[in-house]
Amino acid sequence: MLSRTAENLYWMARYMERAESTARLLTMGQRMAILPGAHHRDEWRSVVRATGAEANFPEDSHVKETDVVAYLMLDLDNPSSIRSCLAKARANGKSARTMLTQDMWEALNEGWRKLDSYDVAEARQQLPGLIDWVKTRSMTFRGAAESGQLRNEGHDFLRAGGALERAQMTLRLLDVKYYVLLPETEVVGGTRDHYQWTSVLHALSGSRAYHHVYGGAYTPWQITDFLMLNRLFPRSVAFCYDQLAYRLNRLSGWHDARATCDDTVQEMVSSLESLDSGEIFRRGLHETVQNGLTMTNRLGLEIAQAYHFG
Template sequence: MLSRAAANLYWMARYMERAEATARLITMGQRMAILPGAHHRDEWRSVVKVTGCEDHFPPEAIVKESDIVAYLLLDLDNPSSVRSCLSRARANGKSIRTALTQDMWEALNEGWRKLDSYDVADARQQLPALIDWIKTRAMTFRGAADAGQLRNEGHDFLRIGGSIERAQMTLRLLDVKYYVLLPETEVVGGTRDHYQWTSVLHALSGSRAYHHVYGGAYTPWQITDFLMLNTLFPRSVAYCYRQIAYRLARLAESHNGLKPCHETIAQMVGSLDGINSGEIFRIGLHKSVVVGLGMTNRLAAEIAEAYHFD
């Protein structure tokens, strides 16, 4: 496969994953913003921090829902906005049209300019419906790939891109809960703290899966273990790393053996396999997340170098 085609598949998956994740973050922000005192705690800034767009908002400014809708949903100049991600994913897909199934292309192409017709006021008024539409587009795309795409190199690059983006989002969500939303001492373990942690699960569609594993007990260390270490939950960091390792191993068979990225992902999988329940909190959640993000960024750079992405 040409490196240009591989890069387009990889980034197409990343952009679709990012669009859906950003939509889910906006929903999480809405849930947290309705808590008492949310205005004074500037809860919406946590959503901005997860997406890496915090520099766009002055530190002294209170971030409002209208700001989030304008910048993270509609702003075409923001590479992390939903509108921008959907547009870029379609551009990637158009460049490699013959590598996609008809259903994959339709999922990318159908209604891709829908957000062009919305201003901030209209988008806020119809926000739940828009969020559902965005999630449906992303899930339809993934379903089309699962159902019809050949399990060849192209599919491997597609899955690697989606898994890298997903792992990064899960790590950032955990860091924001710990570092930005860390509650005052008197409310640790209280109703607000509980609601914030369960909002993280909700943002990752993990509430029901978590309940199957832990029952009705919602504790910060169990939620952290679930989102970092559980190998059966598709949005956990461990699951994403294992998916990347599997796909890279397949690529190694047809691309002259192992590259530095293969050694890196093996190290990443092994580091999580060696962590016991509750140990992440004892080590330090923020420290663990920073290491995880650093390793994931390093892996992405090594993959791009190994397979000659432009």
């Protein structure tokens, strides 16, 4: 397979996953912002901080929902906005059209310019519906790939890109919770703390799965363990790392050569396997999350180098 085609498939999946994950971030921000005192805690700033975009918002100003919707959903100048991601995913798909099924292409192409017709006020007013639309587009695309695409190296590049992006966003969502809670450590275990943690589960569609594992007990360390270490929940960091290891192992087989990224992903898998229940909280949530983000960024660069992405 040409490196250019592999890169298009890999990034197409990343952009679709990023669009959905950003929509989930907006859901989480909206749920946290309705709590009493949210204005004074500036909880929307925690959302932009988790995306790495805080530099675009003046430090001495209050970040409003309007600002975040404009930047993270509609701004074409922001390469990680939902609108930008959908446009880039379609462009990547167009360049790799022969590797896609008809259903995959239709999922990318249908309504991709929908957000062009919205201004910030309209998008904010219809935010829940737009978030559901973005999530549906992404899930339709993944379903089309799952049901119809050949299980060749193109599929492995696609799934590797999606898994890497998903791991990053689960880590970023946990970082939102860390930043929101940081100034008020005395509220740990309180009503607002409980609501914030369950908001993380809700944003990742993990509430029911968590309940199956832990029953009705919602504690910060159990939620953290579930989202970081559970190998059966498809949005946990451990599940994503396992998927990355599997896909990169298949790709090394297709190309009959191992690369640095193969060793790095094994290191990532092993690092989570070595953690016991509750250990992430004892070590420090923020430190664990930041290390995970550093490793996923490193792995992304190594994949690009190994397969000669431009």
